[in-house]
Amino acid sequence: MAETAEEALKIAQEINSDLMVVKAQVHAGGRGKGTFKNGFEGGVHLTKSAEDIGSIAGKMIGQTLVTKQTGEEGKLVRKVMVADAVDIKHEYYLAVLMDRETSRPVIVASTEGGMDIEEVAESSPEKILRVFIHPLAGLQAHQVRKLIVGLGLKGPAAKAFGKVLKNLYRLFASLDCDMVEINPLVETPDGEVLALDAKFGFDDNALYRHPEVEAYRDIEEEDPREVAAAEFDLSYIGLDGNIACLVNGAGLAMATMDAIKFSGGDPANFLDVGGGATEAQVKGAFNIIQSDPKVEAILINIFGGIMDCNVIAQGVVAAVKETGLKLPLVVRLEGNNVAAGRETLTASGLAITGADDLADAAKKAVAAV
Amino acid sequence: MSILVNEDTKVLVQGITGGFGGRHAGLSLDYGTALVAGVTPGKGGQNFEHGDHKVPVYDTVAEAMAETGATASAIFVPPPFAADAILEAVEAGVDLVVAITEGIPVMDMMRVKEIMKGSKTRLIGPNCPGIVTPGTGPDSTGGCRIGIAPGYIHKKGTVGVLSRSGTLTYEAVWQVTQLGYGQSTCVGIGGDPINGTSHLDVLKLFNDDPETEAIIMIGEIGGSAEEEAAEWAKEFCKKPIAGFIAGATAPPGRRMGHAGAIVSGGKGTAEAKKEAMADAGMVVAETPSGIGQALLDAWGK
Numbered sequence: 001m002a003e004t005a006e007e008a009l010k011i012a013q014e015i016n017s018d019l020m021v022v023k024a025q026v027h028a029g030g031r032g033k034g035t036f037k038n039g040f041e042g043g044v045h046l047t048k049s050a051e052d053i054g055s056i057a058g059k060m061i062g063q064t065l066v067t068k069q070t071g072e073e074g075k076l077v078r079k080v081m082v083a084d085a086v087d088i089k090h091e092y093y094l095a096v097l098m099d100r101e102t103s104r105p106v107i108v109a110s111t112e113g114g115m116d117i118e119e120v121a122e123s124s125p126e127k128i129l130r131v132f133i134h135p136l137a138g139l140q141a142h143q144v145r146k147l148i149v150g151l152g153l154k155g156p157a158a159k160a161f162g163k164v165l166k167n168l169y170r171l172f173a174s175l176d177c178d179m180v181e182i183n184p185l186v187e188t189p190d191g192e193v194l195a196l197d198a199k200f201g202f203d204d205n206a207l208y209r210h211p212e213v214e215a216y217r218d219i220e221e222e223d224p225r226e227v228a229a230a231e232f233d234l235s236y237i238g239l240d241g242n243i244a245c246l247v248n249g250a251g252l253a254m255a256t257m258d259a260i261k262f263s264g265g266d267p268a269n270f271l272d273v274g275g276g277a278t279e280a281q282v283k284g285a286f287n288i289i290q291s292d293p294k295v296e297a298i299l300i301n302i303f304g305g306i307m308d309c310n311v312i313a314q315g316v317v318a319a320v321k322e323t324g325l326k327l328p329l330v331v332r333l334e335g336n337n338v339a340a341g342r343e344t345l346t347a348s349g350l351a352i353t354g355a356d357d358l359a360d361a362a363k364k365a366v367a368a369v
Numbered sequence: 370m371s372i373l374v375n376e377d378t379k380v381l382v383q384g385i386t387g388g389f390g391g392r393h394a395g396l397s398l399d400y401g402t403a404l405v406a407g408v409t410p411g412k413g414g415q416n417f418e419h420g421d422h423k424v425p426v427y428d429t430v431a432e433a434m435a436e437t438g439a440t441a442s443a444i445f446v447p448p449p450f451a452a453d454a455i456l457e458a459v460e461a462g463v464d465l466v467v468a469i470t471e472g473i474p475v476m477d478m479m480r481v482k483e484i485m486k487g488s489k490t491r492l493i494g495p496n497c498p499g500i501v502t503p504g505t506g507p508d509s510t511g512g513c514r515i516g517i518a519p520g521y522i523h524k525k526g527t528v529g530v531l532s533r534s535g536t537l538t539y540e541a542v543w544q545v546t547q548l549g550y551g552q553s554t555c556v557g558i559g560g561d562p563i564n565g566t567s568h569l570d571v572l573k574l575f576n577d578d579p580e581t582e583a584i585i586m587i588g589e590i591g592g593s594a595e596e597e598a599a600e601w602a603k604e605f606c607k608k609p610i611a612g613f614i615a616g617a618t619a620p621p622g623r624r625m626g627h628a629g630a631i632v633s634g635g636k637g638t639a640e641a642k643k644e645a646m647a648d649a650g651m652v653v654a655e656t657p658s659g660i661g662q663a664l665l666d667a668w669g670k
Binding site: 098101209253270303362 | 625655656
């Protein structure tokens with residue numbers, strides 16, 4: 001792993017093989033077909049000379065790579081991986097996922113490795129093998145054999161594949177993964193089976209029992225607004241629009257985004273302050289929202305079920321005053337003690353637009369930008 | 370009639386001595402719920418006091434059931450211990466377990482669901498707002514409230530409400546109440562990818578409940594539970610259904626707050642769910658503000 005072109009060159013000189021590979025390291029797939037914003041093509045390159053590795057790494061590190069999965073803004077490449085290239089007899093696809101419909105893990109394997117598996121599933125679904133795993137019994141030997149036969153593996157490669165599969169499933173189950181994917185898993189001419197790339201997804205809810213996984217977290221790969229939101233116990237997802245929203249409850253937050261869109265606007269984010277929003281959370285949310293230069297208006301939608309609407313209203317007023325909010329603010333309050341809450345907003349003398357219901361709030365927010 | 374619970378259902382709360390569990394146990398008592406016992410390991414023999422209420426606390430669910438005749442349990446136990454708490458209730462033979470806890474690891478729920486197969490216990494949730502069967506008193510008191518929903522937004526009536534999320538359910542319930550109608554029972558099945566009771570399960574219960582005349586079914590992106598329910602409803606549901614799906618504007622591949630709310634590999638989109646529901650004859654609201662009107666349209670009121 002190299003963080004500079006010089007380091008990459010040095011690693012390549014140490015490997016000193018007749019074919020080497022350099023790969024940009026970002027949390028996104030589709031790197032091979034990606035393009036850097038400096039015009040350089042491809043986040044994965046094969047080359048014969050160590051010098052080339054150095055110069056290619058120089059064109060990747062510090063640059064932004066745009067792939068199918070990163071979106072237009074792309075991902076900044078901070079590291080590249082340099083490795084010896086492997087002779088490949090065949091490329092396979094192998095993954096373990098948590099299947100919602102059956103509430104059990106499923107192993108997905110295909111002889112069509114190295115390419116976009118969703119495209120394979122679309123164009124030739126018969127080439128995708130699926131084996132469901134019993135939640136209590138785990139992976140069985142006959143299931144391993146079934147996949148070996150299904151993929152057409154023979155001899156030492158069959159044995160090596162079985163070992164990889166068993167280890168992969170053990171990893172999936174013991175580390176609370178929601179997905180592990182090896183693409184490609186390659187068979188070499190001498191019967192070795194090697195993972196040339198891998199992607200892991202972990203269950204956030206289980207991280208408390210896996211500090212070793214948490215230690216791998218790379219905050220630089222995450223949206224800084226989402227990291228800041230997590231500190232306030234807010235659930236935030238940045239989007240591309242200009243109307244920010246602040247809502248209690250995930251379902252209502254999604255529905256609020258939908259209502260903005262329905263009224264002809266574009267939501268700037270998903271933001272759930274949770275069931276019991278506090279003044280500190282509202283302030284934190286305002287700061288995050290205002291750090292997004294695209295935001296031109298804010299819509300607050302609170303259904304104060306158990307929460308007292310007046311407490312929320314006081315929190316909003318205090319947060320507006322403290323953060324010096326300049327953006328148009330539309331507030332829709334409903335529920336417990338709503339009359340007092342609305343009164344607090346009116347009495348504050350702040351330029352807050354009240355709304356009768358969510359549709360009204362969305363219309364007013366859209367009109368404000 | 371109602372589904373799952375009524376004013377006579379005897380309820381126990383696992384985790385009653387915790388801050389969150391205690392607060393909502395108090396609100397359930399205020400609502401008139403027959404909350405007869407609490408369970409917190411190591412605190413057996415104490416009492417949970419709220420106003421004039423004195424609820425005995427037991428060390429185990431089995432003891433609490435034997436002493437009080439409770440048949441339903443609300444789970445407010447922190448995530449690392451929640452799966453065990455659910456299984457304790459299942460083993461003790463509780464009829465209904467409502468798991469409010471948010472943040473239970475998926476692997477834990479996978480095992481719980483498998484172990485529960487063949488048991489007589491029904492699990493609602495986890496990560497859900499719970500169940501309310503409104504009563505006939507002021508602000509709908511005198512009913513049964515298990516979980517965290519605000520009681521006063523309800524009204525005794527004939528509309529069955531079924532949803533994954535909390536505040537979005539309250540939004541729908543409130544609209545029904547504002548329109549002058551009421552609810553038979555409101556069920557929040559939770560926002561996790563693996564849950565105990567599906568949209569379809571609840572739809573069947575409402576369909577069989579003579580008191581329920583119309584149904585509101587609210588879903589969100591992710592999974593295919595809404596499509597399954599719609600497919601069944603198309604052929605078998607005898608009652609008018611209004612629907613709503615949240616998350617039409619959610620970007621693919623991102624979890625929208627709820628662990629289960631994610632569009633992945635082009636599956637679980639709001640569009641596909643709405644289509645399936647409309648195809649089943651449901652009236653699907655475009656925005657949450659339109660849920661009440663969609664109900665009236667479906668119901669012919």
